[in-house]
Amino acid sequence: MIRNKTLIVFSFIFFTSTILEGSTIVIKNATIFDGIEDSSYLGHILIDDGFIKKVSKSSMVQGDRVIDVKGKIVTPGFIAPDTEIGIVEIGALSVTRDDESNIYDIGFSIHSAFNPNSTLIPWNRSNGITSAITLPRNTSSPIGGLGSFFLLDSKMNINSNADMVLIGRLGASGSSSRAENLSLMEDILSFGLSLNKKDIASDITIDEIIENSSIASYLDLKARDVKVLYRLFDEDLPLIIKSHRASDILNLISLKKKYDLNLVIMGAQEASLVIDDIAKNDVPLIINPINNIPNSFDELASNINLAQRLEKAGIAMMFNVSRDHNYHLIRQGAGVAVANGLSYGSAIKALTSNVAKVFNIENRGSIKVGNYADIVVWEDDPLEPSSIPERVFINGIETDLTTRSTRLRDRYTKDLNKPNTYRN
Amino acid sequence: MKKIYILISIISFTLEATNFEPYESTYEPLPYTNTILKNANIYDGDGNEFLETDIIIQNGKIISIGKDLPGADELTIVDATGKWITPGIIDIHSHMGVYPAPSVKTSSDGNEATSPVTAEVWAEHSIWTQDPQFALALKGGVTTFHVLPGSANLIGGRGVTAKNLQRNTINSMKFPDAPHSLKMACGENPKRVYGNRGQTPSTRMGNIAGYRKSWIKAEGYLSKLDEYEKKSDEAKELSYKPTRDLELETLAGVLRGDILVHNHCYRADEMAMMIDVAKEFDYKITAFHHAVEAYKIADLLAENNICAALWADWWGFKHEAYDMVQANVAIVDQARNGTGCAIVHSDDEIGIQHLNVEASKALSAGLKAGYSISKARAMKWITSNPAKAAGIYDQTGSLKVGKNADVVMWSRNPFSVYALVEKVYIDGALAYDKSSGFEPTSDFDIGIINPKKRRIEE
Numbered sequence: 004m005i006r007n008k009t010l011i012v013f014s015f016i017f018f019t020s021t022i023l024e025g026s027t028i029v030i031k032n033a034t035i036f037d038g039i040e041d042s043s044y045l046g047h048i049l050i051d052d053g054f055i056k057k058v059s060k061s062s063m064v065q066g067d068r069v070i071d072v073k074g075k076i077v078t079p080g081f082i083a084p085d086t087e088i089g090i091v092e093i094g095a096l097s098v099t100r101d102d103e104s105n106i107y108d109i110g111f112s113i114h115s116a117f118n119p120n121s122t123l124i125p126w127n128r129s130n131g132i133t134s135a136i137t138l139p140r141n142t143s144s145p146i147g148g149l150g151s152f153f154l155l156d157s158k159m160n161i162n163s164n165a166d167m168v169l170i171g172r173l174g175a176s177g178s179s180s181r182a183e184n185l186s187l188m189e190d191i192l193s194f195g196l197s198l199n200k201k202d203i204a205s206d207i208t209i210d211e212i213i214e215n216s217s218i219a220s221y222l223d224l225k226a227r228d229v230k231v232l233y234r235l236f237d238e239d240l241p242l243i244i245k246s247h248r249a250s251d252i253l254n255l256i257s258l259k260k261k262y263d264l265n266l267v268i269m270g271a272q273e274a275s276l277v278i279d280d281i282a283k284n285d286v287p288l289i290i291n292p293i294n295n296i297p298n299s300f301d302e303l304a305s306n307i308n309l310a311q312r313l314e315k316a317g318i319a320m321m322f323n324v325s326r327d328h329n330y331h332l333i334r335q336g337a338g339v340a341v342a343n344g345l346s347y348g349s350a351i352k353a354l355t356s357n358v359a360k361v362f363n364i365e366n367r368g369s370i371k372v373g374n375y376a377d378i379v380v381w382e383d384d385p386l387e388p389s390s391i392p393e394r395v396f397i398n399g400i401e402t403d404l405t406t407r408s409t410r411l412r413d414r415y416t417k418d419l420n421k422p423n424t425y426r427n
Numbered sequence: 428m429k430k431i432y433i434l435i436s437i438i439s440f441t442l443e444a445t446n447f448e449p450y451e452s453t454y455e456p457l458p459y460t461n462t463i464l465k466n467a468n469i470y471d472g473d474g475n476e477f478l479e480t481d482i483i484i485q486n487g488k489i490i491s492i493g494k495d496l497p498g499a500d501e502l503t504i505v506d507a508t509g510k511w512i513t514p515g516i517i518d519i520h521s522h523m524g525v526y527p528a529p530s531v532k533t534s535s536d537g538n539e540a541t542s543p544v545t546a547e548v549w550a551e552h553s554i555w556t557q558d559p560q561f562a563l564a565l566k567g568g569v570t571t572f573h574v575l576p577g578s579a580n581l582i583g584g585r586g587v588t589a590k591n592l593q594r595n596t597i598n599s600m601k602f603p604d605a606p607h608s609l610k611m612a613c614g615e616n617p618k619r620v621y622g623n624r625g626q627t628p629s630t631r632m633g634n635i636a637g638y639r640k641s642w643i644k645a646e647g648y649l650s651k652l653d654e655y656e657k658k659s660d661e662a663k664e665l666s667y668k669p670t671r672d673l674e675l676e677t678l679a680g681v682l683r684g685d686i687l688v689h690n691h692c693y694r695a696d697e698m699a700m701m702i703d704v705a706k707e708f709d710y711k712i713t714a715f716h717h718a719v720e721a722y723k724i725a726d727l728l729a730e731n732n733i734c735a736a737l738w739a740d741w742w743g744f745k746h747e748a749y750d751m752v753q754a755n756v757a758i759v760d761q762a763r764n765g766t767g768c769a770i771v772h773s774d775d776e777i778g779i780q781h782l783n784v785e786a787s788k789a790l791s792a793g794l795k796a797g798y799s800i801s802k803a804r805a806m807k808w809i810t811s812n813p814a815k816a817a818g819i820y821d822q823t824g825s826l827k828v829g830k831n832a833d834v835v836m837w838s839r840n841p842f843s844v845y846a847l848v849e850k851v852y853i854d855g856a857l858a859y860d861k862s863s864g865f866e867p868t869s870d871f872d873i874g875i876i877n878p879k880k881r882r883i884e885e
Contacts, residue, residue, distance in 0.1 A: 095615070095745035123743070275885075276876070295883075296776050297559055299529045303876050306883045325777070328743035335784065338844030387844050388784060389791035408742075412752040415722050416796055423723070 027051045028399070029066035030380065033077035038355035038369035041348030048077070050376040053399035058370060070394070072380050078351060079369050080133025080377035080397065081385075082358040083330040084289050085243075085269060085323035088127060088135045089117035089153060094327050108144035109191070110227030113137060114151040114165040119158060122407045123328055128155045129404040130331030131385060131392045133377040136362060138170055138243070144222065145188040146171035146242070149231065152364055154377075156397040168267075168362060169235055172245040173255060174301045185254055190218040192262045195232030203233045236262075241362055243267045243289065248301040249276035256284050267361060269323065272302035275309055278316045287319040287361045292340035294325055310353075311344030319361060320353050338386035350386060375399070450551070452601035454590055456854035461485040463499045464836065467507035472514035472810035472825035476803040482512060484832035487855035491828060505850070511840050513806055514825050515570025515591075515833030515853065518779050519689075519736045519813035520716050520772035523561055524554030524574055524589075524597075528776060538577035539584060543621050543628060544641050546609065547673035548584035550574045554597045557869045559882065560776045561593045565859050565867065567780030568835040568848045571602060573817050575716075578612035578691040579620045581628065581637040585677055586610055586689060588817045592853050593867045606818040608713070609681055611638070613692035613701060614747050635700060642708040645678030652679060687713040687818055689736075693747035695723035702731055714816045716772065719748045722755045725762035734768035734816045735759045738778070739788040756786075756808060757793020757800055770816060771808040782809045787842040802842050831855075 028050040035046045037058070047064040049057035057064055090113050092099035101116035117137065127135070138150035148170045154162040173184055194216050202212045209226045213219040219229065234240055244255055247270045256277075259266040268274070269289040274281055281288065295307040313320045322333040322340075337350040359368025366374045376399035383390035395402045410427070418426045462484050469477040469492065483490040483499060490498075525537035536553035539545040554574060564572065570591050576583035586608035589600040613634060622629030628637050651669045658666065680686035688705070692698045692715045705712050714734040715721065719742065721728060721735040728735055737759070742751030752758070760769035771786045773779035790805040814824020823831045832855035838847045851859040859866050872882035 093743055093746050093749060293777055293781070295563060295780075297528050297882065298776075299531070302529070303882055329740055332740075335781075335844060338784075339781070342845040342847055387787075389787045389842070389844075391791075391795075408752055411750055412722070412754050412758075412796055415725075415752070415758065416754070 026068065027056070027066035028396075028401075029064050029069045030077060030378065031062065031064070031069055031071045032074055033072050033380070034074055035370055036076060036078045036348070036351045037371060038079045038352055039371060041346065043076070045074070048370060048376075048378065050378070050396065050399045053376060055370060055372055055374050055376050055378075058372060070380075072393075075393065076381045076383070076385060077370070078131075078379050078381065078385055079355040079367070079374075080379050080395065081131050081331070081333065081354040082364065082368055083127070083132050083135040083323070083333055084321045084358045084362065086127075086135045086137050086330045087327060088123045088137050088155070088330060089119065089121050090137055090139070091327065092118070092121055092123070102140040104139070104142070107225060107227055108142040108147035108222070109169070110149070110225060110229075110231040111139055111142060111147060112149045112151070112166050112227075113139045114149070114163065117151070117153060117161055117163070119161055123330075124155045124157050125403075125406045126328070126408060127331050128157075128395055128397075128402060129392065129406050129409075130329075131334065131379045131381070131395065132331050133379065133395060133397045134364070134367065135330060136168065136358075138168075141170070141172055141245070144171075144191070145173060145184050146191050146244075150243070152362065154397055156400070156402060162398070164364065166231075168241045168243055169231060170243045170245070173251045174246050174248060175299060181251065185251075189258060191222070191232065192258065192264070194218050195235050196262055198229065198233045198236070200233075200237075203230050239265045241265045241267055243269050245269045246301075247272040247299070249273040249304065251301070252277050253280060256280055256286060259284060259286065270302075272309070273304040274318075275306060275312050276304050278312060278318070282316040282318050285319075287321065287357070288313060289321045289323050291323050291325050291336060292345070293336040307339070308343050310340035310350075314345055314349045319357050320349075321358050321361065322353050332388065334386055335388040338388065341386055347386070450549075451598065452603040452605075453596070453598045454592070454601055454603055455599070456487055457592065457856035457858060459484075459487050459832075459855035460857065461502050462505055462852075462855070463496070463502040464505045464507040464512055464834070467510055467512040467836070468840075469512045469826065470803050470806040470841070471827070472806055473827065474801070474804045474807055476801070482826065482834070484834060484852060484855045487832055489826055489828055489830050489832050489834075492826060505836070507836060509839070510849065511837040511846070512826070513568070513835050513837065513841055514810040515823065515835055515851065516568040516782050516809050517813040517817065517824060518564070518569055518572040518773050518782060518809075519714065519770050519816050520774045521564075521572040521574050521779055522577065522774065523564065523572060523776065523779070524556065524558045525550050525576065527555045527558035528560050538579040540577075540579035540620050543580050543617055543626070543637050544582045544674065545576075545580050545584050546582045546641070546675070546677040548576060549587065549607075550576045550585060550610075551587035551597045551601065554587070554589075556593065556595055556597055556600065557871045559869045559871050560779075561591055562867045562869060562872075563776070564779045565591050565593075565851055566848055566861075567782065568837070568841075568851060569779055569782070570833040570835070570851060570853050570858075571814070571817070571819070571823060572779070573608065573689075573813070575608070575610040575689060578610070578616045581612060581617045581634055582641055582678070583610040583612060585686070588819060590853060592858055593869060602817075602819055602822075604819075604822070606685060606687055607677075607680065608687045608689050608817070609677060611688060611690045611701075613690065613697045614694060615745055616691070631697065635704065638701075638704050639707070641678060642682075642704070642710075645675050645682055646708065648672060648675035649679040649682050681710050682708065684711065687711075687816070689714050689716055689816070691716045693717050693719045695720035699724055699727060702727065702733070713818075714768075714770065717748070717774070719755065720750050722752050722758040723750075725759045725767055728759060729763035729767040732768070734770050734812060736770040736772040736813070736816065737789070738774070739771060739785040739792070753788065753792030754796035754798075756789035757796060757798050760793070760800065760804070760808070761798050768812050768815065769808050770812045772813070783837075783841040783846060784844050785809075787844075790842065802840070805842070
């Protein structure tokens with residue numbers, strides 16, 4: 004079978020690339036969507052010691068290993084900005100979930116729970132996602148929970164950027180008014196803004212600060228929580244607030260202005276109703292471009308053309324998906340957005356450089372000299388979910404594209420004369 | 428006593444005389460235009476592809492497919508050059524109407540999760556006909572959908588097949604002469620829902636015992652019914668008709684072969700067991716739904732003539748959905764020399780709008796697994812195969828002369844994510860037209876954000 008050959012070729016490449024680590028690779032004759040330019044160009048990429056050393060339109064680039072991709076599309080590795088990769092293995096199985104804390108709210112970090120052996124990593128990587136931001140589940144606090152950035156290279160020595168984003172939410176709760184939610188959010192922010200370096204010098208000073216703050220004592224904040232609130236302002240940490248309703252978005256923009264927040268709004272199904280305010284205040288959005296369902300009374304304006312309208316207004320966007328595990332389907336969402344008017348170049352940026360920019364992920368998200376070589380060679384159009392990567396490089400190293408899923412497939416389509424449990 | 432019998436006979440006579448059938452379809456198509464779609468590329472839903480071909484729809488039916496067709500003069504002409512035509516898409520697993528949008532408690536009516544066997548409930552009695560999701564699905568080319576109760580119960584109740592022509596009553600949407608279906612569910616859901624309450628079933632063996640007990644009751648009921656119906660009219664007058672039992676009526680309908688079983692089941696070992704349960708009580712399973720592990724027993728499914736209704740790539744949301752293989756659809760399709768019956772379903776309000784892309788993913792995975800499957804064949808997964816599983820293939824599901832003209836015109840090849848639906852015909856009548864903005868709007872969508880506008884009007 005043809006598949007057999009491909010597998011052998013793949014494993015061979017993986018093997019050799021491991022040996023040649025540190026030597027140079029040239030990806031030749033690539034149709035490059037670099038994540039910066041709107042359109043593609045034919046070029047050649049030199050990878051040296053994990054980094055992009057040269058991107059050239061002239062074919063004079065030399066390297067130890069030359070891979071002629073014959074005009075295939077090459078993009079930066081896609082970055083999924085909203086995932087549970089590494090902290091949830093099976094959704095409905097609580098013993099495989101590490102996305103919740105019973106003690107911490109604001110300062111809850113999932114970073115140490117990350118499992119580099121999760122099956123979600125090879126699965127999403129083989130579909131073109133080379134890195135991801137993993138977020139905890141919502142906490143009971145309107146602001147609470149830290150997300151981390153992870154490379155999906157399956158290394159036990161985790162390559163990550165820990166606790167680089169704080170999350171929160173604003174909207175219908177079903178039990179109390181969103182006004183309460185917003186007031187609480189503002190009280191927390193105001194407490195955070197009041198903190199100075201001396202306040203967080205030691206656990207003793209933090210305890211004093213908590214005691215002297217009615218909101219901090221009411222919320223029973225811990226030292227971790229307080230430190231994170233200090234970081235929010237001191238480091239201008241990105242703050243992702245999940246919110247949909249147009250009026251909530253406006254309230255969040257007011258908070259952004261008042262507290263000078265590095266605000267990102269996620270969901271934003273009603274963004275089209277307040278699009279000028281979002282644009283004027285430079286609020287990047289994480290949207291699910293395929294979601295046109297008025298799934299709640301906060302999302303009545305859900306419309307399939309949102310991405311196209313954000314592009315016109317000049318708003319930076321990134322994509323997420325509503326279902327778990329298949330985070331690579333942000334590609335399908337991007338394809339649907341393009342079918343409904345978004346430009347192709349903007350779609351690629353939404354999957355790559357926009358995420359890197361908004362979340363300060365340095366030297367990733369675009370194909371340019373000096374960046375890490377997170378690069379995907381696509382068999383066909385990456386926005387067609389029916390097409391998959393042929394090669395995936397992370398930090399300049401070609402990764403294996405085998406997944407548990409392809410193993411199971413092969414087990415039930417090959418060597419059928421053997422009993423199934425005795426097959427590969 | 429005898430007077431009562433006479434009275435009953437009179438009543439039943441009256442019922443027959445006025446032809447009053449409760450819950451029957453009162454569907455009527457929209458006014459149709461006799462149309463020729465010219466120079467189209469066609470997947471006919473039966474596995475064939477025709478390029479640059481004309482198709483005539485007249486009086487609600489497909490009249491002819493070919494080149495230089497006679498009798499085309501008096502028809503409305505639609506230039507379909509460069510476009511693709513397929514049968515109306517059919518979703519065999521939808522919860523539209525029973526889990527409508529917005530997703531709120533007050534209209535969350537899909538699971539009668541109060542007892543593990545609720546064969547007496549009918550999904551059609553829950554459907555909210557103003558669900559805004561119907562119109563969105565129409566724009567994805569869906570002309571027919573099969574709504575099932577949820578999977579909390581071992582036996583969840585009857586499903587219903589409807590035309591995607593949104594109206595104010597479910598009877599006016601019901602697909603005429605479509606058989607009823609029965610939703611059954613294996614595995615984690617029933618055992619979780621009832622196990623958590625300290626009730627049976629709390630294990631998979633409890634699940635199986637639950638089905639078997641129900642079928643035993645149904646057999647008893649059916650034999651009483653048969654016994655009564657075999658009697659002469661005189662003898663019937665002198666005896667009691669067995670008291671109606673809604674639960675057992677449904678189950679007896681399955682045993683009689685009138686009601687089609689649609690069985691939610693993920694794991695291969697459980698599907699194999701359900702086939703045994705069906706053999707024990709001599710009923711047929713029409714389709715396994717979700718069936719993430721169908722590829723492990725694809726031959727068994729083909730041998731037993733059971734369809735598998737599948738996602739292209741969903742996995743991992745629960746343990747029984749962990750062993751996902753993207754070639755699942757293709758492996759089922761190709762089983763036993765291509766006699767398998769594979770269906771791509773949605774079970775999702777977004778997925779239903781993109782079943783063409785879901786099929787495309789499944790096809791691509793099949794090709795990568797080494798199978799040779801044409802796009803024309805893959806089109807069956809979302810047209811004729813679900814039509815067969817819904818028992819309506821004689822009426823729709825492929826562009827066969829004489830069938831209902833349920834037709835979709837796509838902007839380009841529908842196996843691309845960029846393909847948009849441009850026109851949808853249901854029974855030969857235009858139900859959606861992208862270029863003119865002709866589309867249905869549910870009452871829900873009227874004036875809800877801006878009183879002067881529809882929900883998503885700009």
